[in-house]
Amino acid sequence: MRAQALVAVAFAAALSLVGCSSGAPAATSPAATAATSAPAGGAGGEVGVFTWWADGSEKVGLQALETLFKEKYPNNTFVNLAVAGGAGTNAKAKLAADLVNGNPPDSFQGHAGAELQDYIRADQIVAVNEVIDGLGGSSVFPQSLLDLLTVQGSIYSVPSNIHRANVVWTNPEVLKKASITAEPADIDAWLADMAKLKAAGVSTPLTIGGTWTQVQLFETVLIADLGVDGYIALFKEGADWGSDGVKKAVAHYAKLLGYANTASDGDDWPGAIDAVINGKAAYNVMGDWAVAEFAAKNKKDGVDYMYFPVPGTDGVFDFLADSFTLPKGAKNAAGSKDWLNLIGSAEGQKAFNLAKGSIPARTDVPATDFPPYQQSAMEAFKSDKIAPSIAHGAAVSQAWNSDISTAISKFYASKDQATLVADLVAAGTKNLA
Numbered sequence: 461m462r463a464q465a466l467v468a469v470a471f472a473a474a475l476s477l478v479g480c481s482s483g484a485p486a487a488t489s490p491a492a493t494a495a496t497s498a499p500a501g502g503a504g505g506e507v508g509v510f511t512w513w514a515d516g517s518e519k520v521g522l523q524a525l526e527t528l529f530k531e532k533y534p535n536n537t538f539v540n541l542a543v544a545g546g547a548g549t550n551a552k553a554k555l556a557a558d559l560v561n562g563n564p565p566d567s568f569q570g571h572a573g574a575e576l577q578d579y580i581r582a583d584q585i586v587a588v589n590e591v592i593d594g595l596g597g598s599s600v601f602p603q604s605l606l607d608l609l610t611v612q613g614s615i616y617s618v619p620s621n622i623h624r625a626n627v628v629w630t631n632p633e634v635l636k637k638a639s640i641t642a643e644p645a646d647i648d649a650w651l652a653d654m655a656k657l658k659a660a661g662v663s664t665p666l667t668i669g670g671t672w673t674q675v676q677l678f679e680t681v682l683i684a685d686l687g688v689d690g691y692i693a694l695f696k697e698g699a700d701w702g703s704d705g706v707k708k709a710v711a712h713y714a715k716l717l718g719y720a721n722t723a724s725d726g727d728d729w730p731g732a733i734d735a736v737i738n739g740k741a742a743y744n745v746m747g748d749w750a751v752a753e754f755a756a757k758n759k760k761d762g763v764d765y766m767y768f769p770v771p772g773t774d775g776v777f778d779f780l781a782d783s784f785t786l787p788k789g790a791k792n793a794a795g796s797k798d799w800l801n802l803i804g805s806a807e808g809q810k811a812f813n814l815a816k817g818s819i820p821a822r823t824d825v826p827a828t829d830f831p832p833y834q835q836s837a838m839e840a841f842k843s844d845k846i847a848p849s850i851a852h853g854a855a856v857s858q859a860w861n862s863d864i865s866t867a868i869s870k871f872y873a874s875k876d877q878a879t880l881v882a883d884l885v886a887a888g889t890k891n892l893a
């Protein structure tokens with residue numbers, strides 16, 4: 461009980477930074493937007509659902525939902541509008557164009573937090589309070605999560621899952637080569653292990669993919685070096701992106717890149733994790749969608765792979781949540797609500813999260829229904845401090861994420877630490893203005 465109360469406080473505090481409602485359109489009355497007297501079997505018609513879960517294990521997660529949707533709502537036709545590319549790198553640009561051109565899908569994937577607030581502020585999505593209420597509201601969804609989806613009392617999406625971003629995935633067979641048996645306590649100890657691996661002939665101690673995976677790695681180093689409170693302060697008024705803590709994180713990050721493969725921007729996350737799975741590399745920092753990739757390759761938890769929080773972030777849950785929206789002007793709003801009801805149901809959340817590697821956003825899906833990794837993530841989510849992810853839209857708007865990504869991508873080529881710090885300072889100043 462005590463731990464849960466603390467978590468609630470920490471989570472709410474961590475996430476308050478994205479709760480800003482200035483500039484949002486006048487709230488639409490929830491009652492006016494969410495009449496749900498859909499017939500059993502669904503409203504009928506095509507329901508176009510836009511995601512970036514187009515390939516591999518992510519596609520399997522979406523398929524679990526599609527199968528259940530067809531079963532529960534046979535009147536509807538599911539139309540898969542997925543655009544490939546991890547973290548929505550390609551999808552978000554296509555979505556932005558479709559929304560601006562008045563051609564919205566019936567529902568799209570958006571991250572809880574600052575990213576969702578972008579769509580709300582642009583008046584591109586409508587409130588779904590009645591759907592959330594019908595699903596059980598705050599008795600089944602954490603209030604702190606609902607707060608991330610809310611502006612002026614209106615709730616703008618239905619959360620499907622919660623992912624953890626600060627996880628190191630490792631191959632014990634590769635670690636054996638350097639006789640590494642213990643988890644490193646901090647980034648310096650981790651770098652020392654990478655040096656041992658190199659000396660033992662492992663040419664790629666750490667893998668990375670394209671820019672968004674580098675942003676995600678960097679955010680975890682920021683958490684390790686600044687601590688959760690210092691990290692959260694980076695997104696609030698008065699943030700100091702030029703601090704010694706940030707400089708230390710940049711220096712650590714530069715050293716980590718020195719142990720990583722050469723990546724080009726288009727390299728997606730499965731390649732980075734597959735190198736660990738295949739024994740070509742020791743470590744990859746990836747969100748826990750990676751666990752679905754291990755499962756897809758028939759790898760066994762604790763035997764073929766192991767995981768631990770990024771060194772220095774133990775006790776912190778670097779958080780992101782996918783959620784689904786009802787876009788303004790959706791052609792089939794009633795069918796969209798069927799979809800939202802499905803993904804927000806306990807049954808939908810169990811089916812999806814079992815396949816996706818994430819944990820349910822709902823609190824009433826039994827942990828015992830899940831494999832060990834997800835059980836450990838559920839525990840961590842309850843007891844850890846919560847830090848919002850940069851790379852996955854919880855902490856920063858899409859514009860700020862894009863500025864940070866440009867800085868990280870530039871750094872990948874230049875390795876100029878002072879310029880990275882200066883670019884981060886400039887991005888902070890611009891986006892907090």
Ligand code: GAL
Nearest residue numbers: 518545546547548749782852
């Ligand atoms: C995140 C998303 C996850 C996963 C990941 C990799 O942004 O929230 O569900 O899809 O990208 O593509």
